[in-house]
Amino acid sequence: MIKNWKSYALAGGALLFLASLGWLITHRGPLAPITVVTASVEQGDLRASVSGIGTVEARLSYAIGPTQAGRLLKVMVDQGDLVQAGQVLAEIDPVDLEQRIRATESAAQRAQQSVLIATAQEKEAQSRYRLARANASRYKALVAKNFVSNEMAESRQNEAQIAEAAMEAARSGVVAARKDAEKAGAERAGLIKQRDNLKLVSTTDGLVVSRDAEPGTTVVAGQAVFHLVDPGSLWVRARVDQAQARGVAKAQSAQIVLRSSQNESLAGQVTRIEMQSDSVTEERVINVSFVHPPKRLYLGELAEVTIQQENAKDVLNVPSAAVKKQDSQTGVWQIAEGKSKFVPVQVGIQTLDGKTQLKNGLKKGDKVIVYSSAQLREGMKVREQQSSD
Structure with a gap:
């Protein structure tokens, strides 16, 4: 009798153990349903918006520097100064440029005098040529009447040819003198232009944001001495997740919050969407x-x-966490007879508070899986847990 009781006790213990083991396997082990949190499809108004972080930059910026090497003589402005177009910002030491300009002025005056002299010589040569040509014509007529000899007529013709050559030489002298005058004038104008370039002039109305050299500093051609920006062209160059930037377009309104004024929101507007996105950070x-x-x-x-x-009025929506990708399809997971089921849907706008518009596929009140303790696959056993929402 005692042996039978012990046998029954062992059998009962074994059954209890197997039952406990089975319960653990099916409820807590690998065969246990996956715990999921669900939410209901709601209907209401959505206001779509996207956010990003950026820095204040200037659309229009200018680097002001010399076109030739030199030593800075004066610097008239500093950071934070507002300047006007044409305003002199700095000057470079001209060294001996003024003396060279005066020398070219003297050379230009001498060249002009040479032009006057050459012109007078040309007029004199023209007068002599006209006289020699007239004498040659007269003696040619006299030879025909046998009043003078052929030798005398030929002599007058030779004198006319010599006068013509002298006239051509004088004419060439005028051309050469004028070219010399033009060269001297061009050299003088070039030096004056070079002197003017020693003054660093603002090309536009703007704000000085950096002063990169001080008086006495030697600067080279192309080196920036100042950086200017147009205060009216300041904007925020923001980076937005490519997944959220799909609906962003020019002229959309925006709100800007500066780091230095976190309690103040400034009105803004989308001015430009850059064509080159960042492929590393996946941002636009x-x-x-x-x-x-x-x-x-x-x-x-x-x-x-x-x-x-854009705003969406009275539309179906679910938590954005419920929207998943499955085999390149967008959809949501639902519970069907205790198992997971993927339902393709078409989504619309997304909001910053975590809601996504549903255009089709579900109706109001349907439940969708928002969270699962493991990655879901079609037909997996699931067990619903009360949503914290």
Whole structure:
């Protein structure tokens, strides 16, 4: 009897153990259903927007520097100064340029005198040629009447040819003198232009944002002494996730929050979407300008940009976390008879508070899986857990 009782006890213990093991395997082990959190499809208004982080930059910036090497003699402006187009910002030491200009002025005056002298000589040569030609014609007529000899007529003809050659030489002298005068004038104009280039002049109305050289510094051609920007062209060069930037377009309104004024939101507008995206960070660069720029902006300051997109009225929506990709299809996971089922859907706008518009595939009140303790596949056993929402 005691042996039978022990046998029953062992059999009962074994059954209890197997039952416990089976329960563990099916409820907590590899055969246990995957725990999921669900949410219901809702209907309401959505306001789409995307955000990004960027820095304050200038669309129009200018580097002002010399066109020739030299030593800075004067610097008239500093960072933060507003300048006007044509304003002299700095001067470079001319060294002996003024003396060279005066020398070319003297050379130009001498060249002009040479032109006058050559012109007078040409007129004299023309007069002598006309006289010699007239004498040659007269003696030719007298030879025909036998009043003078052929030798005398030939002599007058030779004198006319000599006078003509002298006239041509004088004419060439005038051309050469004029070229010399033009050369002297061009040299003088070139030196004056070179002297004018020693003054660094602002090409536009703008704000000086950097002063990169001081008086006494030797600078070379092309080296920037100042950097200017157009204050009206300041914008935020923001980076937005490519996945969210699909609906961003020019002229959309935006809100800008500067790092230095985190409690103040400034109105902005999308001005340009750069064609070159960042393939490494998978971001698109959006330039957002200020509708009313603040009085003082600092280049390089961090700013957060929120771009407002279209609104959707009375539309179906689900938490964005519920939208998944399965075999290149967009859809959501649902529970069908205790198992996971993928339902393809067409999505619309997304909001910053984590909601996504559904255009088709589901109806209001349907439940979708928002979170799962493991990656889902079609037909997997799942067990719903109360959503924290």
